[in-house]
Amino acid sequence: AVPTAVMVATGRGAGEGLLIKGGAPLERLAKVDTVVFDKTGTLTQGRPEVVEIVTVIGTNQDEVLRMAASLERASEHPLAGALLRRAGEGMPEAEHFEALTGLGVRGMVEGHAVLVGSRTLMEQYSVSTAELADVADDAAHAGQTALWVSVDGLAKGIVAVADTIKPDAAAAVAGLRALGLRVVMLTGDNERTAQAMAHAVGLSEVIAGVLPEGKVEAVRKLRGERRVVAMVGDGVNDAPALALADVGVTMASGSDVALEAGEVTLMRSDVHSVTTALALSRSAMRVMR
């Protein structure tokens, strides 16, 4: 590549909060025809809040919140933050904590076995979801994430959590499509929540309910279709997918892992920066030819 054109483009990018690590990523960016977005923290703010707690008869909201928040104190997932902010101080200490990536968390609270996470997690531990299924479905329809809470093998409640879509997401996605790009949303969240969010953002292609390995698999599949893939994420559960993509694009608000995995870092962590990066790389490559 022509060094001056690369320097001009990366310099101009830096002015717009885009850190592009050299000529090779810049060239690959220009060839990208598919942009895959991780949902949480990328298309959304990644700062979810509890909107509602629904319990089974005989259990109260505070009990469910207390059990769930105790466990989530040990978790680094953004969803944990929502429960902790709502619960406040003075939660009991959990024991035998375990994070089940892409599913939830498990552990012991005051001698009780507690699970917090997706419906799939409940099913994996043979917890019956019949009684609260409608509650969870309603939350998902509204674009909220339903966190199931079980105690000693019984579903006790649903904590509905909502994350805000970034204000520029819809416009930025429309801009990408106008550039002729295929735009895909990839998430570990459930299908229905993902569809509701995708609709709000103006996205027609969604891959939902995938574990971190599933995110890697989705990127591999697209590349197998000869797509040139830019994966945009925050590094929470998606670092391997970022590494496998033709170009890994990370939001600076994400984890340190992501900053290493990504060849392009967006300091402004807005969605529009992705469009800017692609447009910049394309014009730089036109100059070189």
Ligand code: ADP
């Ligand atoms: P995303 O792809 O949106 O970043 P993740 O793969 O991190 O989502 O998580 C997928 C799903 O697993 C979440 O929507 C949630 O249902 C469940 N989950 C993951 N971590 C936690 C946690 N710490 N507490 C509760 N639920 C969790």
Ligand code: MG
């Ligand atoms: Mg994520």
